[in-house]
Amino acid sequence: MTPAIPPTLEKPHFIGIGGAGMSGIAKILSRRGARVAGSDSRDSETAAALRALGVEVHLGHAAVHLAPDASCVVVSSAIRPDNPELTEAARRGIPTVHRAAALAALMEGRRAIAVAGTHGKTTTTSMLAVALTELGLAPSYAIGGDLDAPGSNAEHGTGDLFVAEADESDRSFHRYRPEVATVLNVELDHHANYASLEEVYESFERFADRIVPGGTLVVNADQAGARELTARLAGRAGLTLVTYGESADATVRVKRLVSEGLESEVTVAREGRELAFRVAVPGRHYAHNAVAALAAGVAAGVPESDLAKALGSYTGARRRLQRMGEAAGVRVVDSYAHHPTEMTADIEALREGAAGGRVLVVFQPHLFSRTRELATEMGQALALADACLVLDIYPAREDPIPGVTSALIVDAARAAGAEVRAEHDKGAVAEAVAGIAKPGDLVVTMGAGDVTDLGPEILARLAG
Known part of the structure; x- marks a missing residue:
C-alpha cells in the first residue's frame, strides 16, 4: 500500500x-x-x-x-x-x-536507516540501497547522488525499509527518527554553520538522541571524532551501540582488506564468525563504507551472509570515483571529494588502483568559507598526487570572501612538495591534461562543483 x-x-x-x-x-x-x-x-x-x-x-x-x-x-x-x-x-x-522535513514525512511509517557523517554518506547509503534491492526487499531510498543513471538517487519501494542519507551540514538531520543510524566520521566542516568541533559533536549527539527507543547506532571505531561520539553516548538508555573498523575493540572488526585494481576484498569478524565479501570500490576508505553498510543492514535484521553477498552487486555511485572512460591508455575518473579527508582518501585509493601509473588531479575548490579554513590541508592532500591543476573556487551558495582564492591551495600544495599549477580557464584544462598525461596514467576530476563536466572533454581531447 x-x-x-x-x-x-x-x-x-x-x-x-x-x-x-x-x-x-x-x-x-x-x-x-x-x-x-x-x-x-x-x-x-x-x-x-x-x-x-x-x-x-x-x-x-x-x-x-x-x-x-x-x-x-x-x-x-x-x-x-x-x-x-x-x-x-x-x-x-x-x-x-525544508527539504529535510519533507523527507522525514516520507519516512513516516517505514523502518528508517539514516546514514550520517562528515564524509562517505552517499557511498554508504548507495551500497545499502543497492544491496537491499538486490535481496528483493524493495526498500525506499533517498541518496545525495545518482547510482548509475540520472534520477536513480531515490526510489519509492514497497518494502518496510527506508534508507536515507542524513545531512549534518545545516543540522537538518535532527528531523529524522531512524530505527538504525550510522555515523561514519565526525569532523569540523561547513564552517558557515559550525563555529567549533564541539558544536559538531553536540549536533551528532542530538541526531543520536532521535533514534527510536530500542534502536541502534553504528559508529566508526577507527576515526577519532567518531570514537569521541561513542564515548559520549555510552550508557544511553534504549540505545544499542555497534562499532566497526580495524580497531581491536570494534563490534564488527575488519581483519583483512586487499585492494586489487579498482576493487577490494574485505574479511570481517562479528560475534566470533568471519565473513568475506568483495566490493567494486578501491581503497581502505571505501571498503570501510561497505562494512558500515553491512553493520547497519544487520542491525535492521537482514541476514549478514545474504547482505555481504549482495554488497558485491554495488558498482558505484556517480561522482564517487566514477569511471568516466579511457582514451590513449589514460583512465579518467570523477570524484566528489572536496574536504581534505575525502581528497586524501580518494587519491590514496586511486594510487592503489593506478597499477604503477601516475595519478593526475584536476581539483576545483568548493566554497570560499571552506577554502579559507582548510586551504593548507587541501594543498597537503593534493601533494599525494603526481601532478595537479587547481581551478578557481566554485562559489555554490556563497559570495566571495576578500583574499580567499584558489591561490591559497596552490601555495600550500607547493609548500608540501606538489607539482601543481593554477588554471583559471576551464576551457584550457583538457588541452593541459593531454599535454602531460601518458599511457598508464589515471586522471581524476575532483570537487563538488561543475568540474565533473571536464571528464568527457578530457577523454575527447585524449582520443584525438
Missing part, C-alpha cells in the same frame, strides 16, 4: 528541484501520487528524468512558476531568502517546508 501523502505535500513546488537531495524527494512524492512541480537554474539530465515522471520543471526562477494552488514550497538551506518564488510564496501565504 502506498502511504498517504500529508496534505501540505500533495501539490509541492521545489525550488532547486534539480539538486541531488531535492530531486530524490520530488521523485518519491511523484511516485506516491503527488502533483509535483519545481524550478532550477539550468536544465539537466536529472530535470529530464523528473519530467519523464510527469513532474513540471521550470528553468530559471520567477514568481510566475509557482502554481496558484501549490500546497507548499520545498526549499533547502542553499536557497536565498530573496528567491522570487520564495518571496511569492510568502506573499500568498503558502507554507515553506
Whole structure:
C-alpha cells in the first residue's frame, strides 16, 4: 500500500528541484501520487528524468512558476531568502517546508536507516540501497547522488525499509527518527554553520538522541571524532551501540582488506564468525563504507551472509570515483571529494588502483568559507598526487570572501612538495591534461562543483 501523502505535500513546488537531495524527494512524492512541480537554474539530465515522471520543471526562477494552488514550497538551506518564488510564496501565504522535513514525512511509517557523517554518506547509503534491492526487499531510498543513471538517487519501494542519507551540514538531520543510524566520521566542516568541533559533536549527539527507543547506532571505531561520539553516548538508555573498523575493540572488526585494481576484498569478524565479501570500490576508505553498510543492514535484521553477498552487486555511485572512460591508455575518473579527508582518501585509493601509473588531479575548490579554513590541508592532500591543476573556487551558495582564492591551495600544495599549477580557464584544462598525461596514467576530476563536466572533454581531447 502506498502511504498517504500529508496534505501540505500533495501539490509541492521545489525550488532547486534539480539538486541531488531535492530531486530524490520530488521523485518519491511523484511516485506516491503527488502533483509535483519545481524550478532550477539550468536544465539537466536529472530535470529530464523528473519530467519523464510527469513532474513540471521550470528553468530559471520567477514568481510566475509557482502554481496558484501549490500546497507548499520545498526549499533547502542553499536557497536565498530573496528567491522570487520564495518571496511569492510568502506573499500568498503558502507554507515553506525544508527539504529535510519533507523527507522525514516520507519516512513516516517505514523502518528508517539514516546514514550520517562528515564524509562517505552517499557511498554508504548507495551500497545499502543497492544491496537491499538486490535481496528483493524493495526498500525506499533517498541518496545525495545518482547510482548509475540520472534520477536513480531515490526510489519509492514497497518494502518496510527506508534508507536515507542524513545531512549534518545545516543540522537538518535532527528531523529524522531512524530505527538504525550510522555515523561514519565526525569532523569540523561547513564552517558557515559550525563555529567549533564541539558544536559538531553536540549536533551528532542530538541526531543520536532521535533514534527510536530500542534502536541502534553504528559508529566508526577507527576515526577519532567518531570514537569521541561513542564515548559520549555510552550508557544511553534504549540505545544499542555497534562499532566497526580495524580497531581491536570494534563490534564488527575488519581483519583483512586487499585492494586489487579498482576493487577490494574485505574479511570481517562479528560475534566470533568471519565473513568475506568483495566490493567494486578501491581503497581502505571505501571498503570501510561497505562494512558500515553491512553493520547497519544487520542491525535492521537482514541476514549478514545474504547482505555481504549482495554488497558485491554495488558498482558505484556517480561522482564517487566514477569511471568516466579511457582514451590513449589514460583512465579518467570523477570524484566528489572536496574536504581534505575525502581528497586524501580518494587519491590514496586511486594510487592503489593506478597499477604503477601516475595519478593526475584536476581539483576545483568548493566554497570560499571552506577554502579559507582548510586551504593548507587541501594543498597537503593534493601533494599525494603526481601532478595537479587547481581551478578557481566554485562559489555554490556563497559570495566571495576578500583574499580567499584558489591561490591559497596552490601555495600550500607547493609548500608540501606538489607539482601543481593554477588554471583559471576551464576551457584550457583538457588541452593541459593531454599535454602531460601518458599511457598508464589515471586522471581524476575532483570537487563538488561543475568540474565533473571536464571528464568527457578530457577523454575527447585524449582520443584525438
